[in-house]
Amino acid sequence: MSFLEIKNFDIKNFTTIKIGGIVEKALLPSNKEGILEVFDIIKKSGKNFFILGGGSNVVIKDDLTGFYAIITSKLDYYKIEDNTIICGAGLKTSLFCEISLDNSLSGSEFLYGLPGSIGGAVFMNARSYGFSISDIIESVDVYDYENNSFLSLKSSECEFGYKNSIFQKRPYFISEIKFKLTRGDFNEIKEKMNYFKKDREEKGQYVFPSAGCAFKNNYDIGIPTGKIIDELGLKGMVFGGVKVYEKHANFLVNTGNATYEDYINAVSYIKRAVKNERGIDLECEVIFLP
Ligand SMILES: Cc1cc2nc3c(=O)[nH]c(=O)nc-3n(C[C@H](O)[C@H](O)[C@H](O)COP(=O)(O)OP(=O)(O)OC[C@H]3O[C@@H](n4cnc5c(N)ncnc54)[C@H](O)[C@@H]3O)c2cc1C
CATH class of the missing domain: 3.30.43.10 (Uridine Diphospho-n-acetylenolpyruvylglucosamine Reductase, domain 2)
Known part of the structure; x- marks a missing residue:
């Protein structure tokens, strides 16, 4: 099947x-x-x-x-060729990191503990601890569902930027990704992976249901968005079932029965407050579907 x-x-x-x-x-x-x-x-x-x-x-x-x-969760196959891993878009990102570790391949450690799939991470150009997934991509295969054809894009053709990629602009279904890693020491790779995952645990990222950061950071401003929201005293503020997380103001968490509307209300309120108080236009990082 x-x-x-x-x-x-x-x-x-x-x-x-x-x-x-x-x-x-x-x-x-x-x-x-x-x-x-x-x-x-x-x-x-x-x-x-x-x-x-x-x-x-x-x-x-x-x-x-x-x-x-x-x-995409059934597109979870993978194969290893020398220092490259080729995988289906649905492979879980943390599992991809564990496969890298099992083969003493280094480069993906910063992604360990990132929820979601490799395909979603490529679409978003997921980023953590100073690295982006685009740093380790060689090529991405897509199905262009408007022109009914499969294409293979080199990393340089993927228009990767901060939390941005060509996949956010074109009718492309990401099917397969080829990663270029480097040979490393098993124990060193494992130590780095555990460090990153533990850091997420300590920051309480997995305690409440969330979609990660609601807003992008603006590097021109130089202050993380979470800090701006915190400075405005919005931590702990409640919008129905959505709360501005006390441990990280850029995380909007579901406290029980949150609805789409609650989340939109929270986002609108924060955007307005940040614009009024600081003159900054926040850009959402979460994607609203459909
Ligand atoms: C606790 C927590 C911590 C997080 N930390 C971070 C972090 O440190 N850094 C970071 O960047 N993000 C972070 N996130 C956000 C999120 O985990 C990542 O962006 C992740 O890579 C998204 O992958 P996903 O498979 O869940 O994508 P989804 O949420 O399923 O989809 C995201 C977008 O990608 C599209 N998409 C997904 N797969 C495909 C495909 N195969 N082809 C075409 N389009 C596709 C979807 O249509 C959607 O528009 C965090 C989220 C949580 C809950």
């Missing part, structure tokens, strides 16, 4: 923030043939759709009537 189809799929439980409705169908391709098949189903159905990796950077509407979702 090259894809799996699940009717009335509850998106909420698939996301890290636990917000979202039920899609009529979730389609989960497991190889390139499956990707072609699911896009064919969508075209024939005339339905709208959205793509989900690990659901860790998205806030999804509560009413998804008329929508299908393509979920």
Whole structure:
């Protein structure tokens, strides 16, 4: 079977923030043939759709009537060739780091503990501890679902920038990624990975459901967005089921029964406050779907 189809799929439980409705169908391709098949189903159905990796950077509407979702989690294959790892977009990012470790390959340590899939991380050009995933990418294979063709893009063609990539601008379904790593010492790699994961644990990132940072940092301003929100005294502020996290003001967490609307209200309030008090226009990092 090259894809799996699940009717009335509850998106909420698939996301890290636990917000979202039920899609009529979730389609989960497991190889390139499956990707072609699911896009064919969508075209024939005339339905709208959205793509989900690990659901860790998205806030999804509560009413998804008329929508299908393509979920990448079955595209989780990988192969290792010398210092490169080639993997499907649905491979979990932390699992990718563990595979690198098992093969004494260094370069991906900073990603350990990052929720979600490799494909989602590439789409977002995920970044942590001073490194971006684009630093270790050799090429990305995509399916262009408007022109019905597979393409292979070199890293230099992916228009990677701070939390930005060509994939946010084009009708591309990321299918496979090739990473270039370097040979390293098993124990040193393991130590670095554990350091990064422990740091996230100590910052309380996994305590409440969240979608990570709500807003991008603006490096021209030079102050992290979380610090700006904190300075305005907004930590702990509640918007229905959404709270500005006391441990990290850029994290908007679900305290129980948060809705899409609660999250939007929180974002709008913070944006307005930061604009009024500091004259800064915040840009959202989370993606609102559909
Ligand atoms: C506790 C926590 C900590 C976090 N820390 C960080 C951090 O340090 N740095 C950071 O950058 N982010 C961080 N994030 C955000 C998030 O984990 C990352 O951006 C992650 O890489 C997103 O991957 P995902 O698979 O979950 O993407 P999703 O949330 O599923 O999707 C994100 C976007 O990518 C698109 N997409 C996903 N897969 C594909 C595909 N195969 N083809 C085309 N489009 C696709 C989706 O349509 C969506 O628009 C954090 C989140 C949480 C919850």
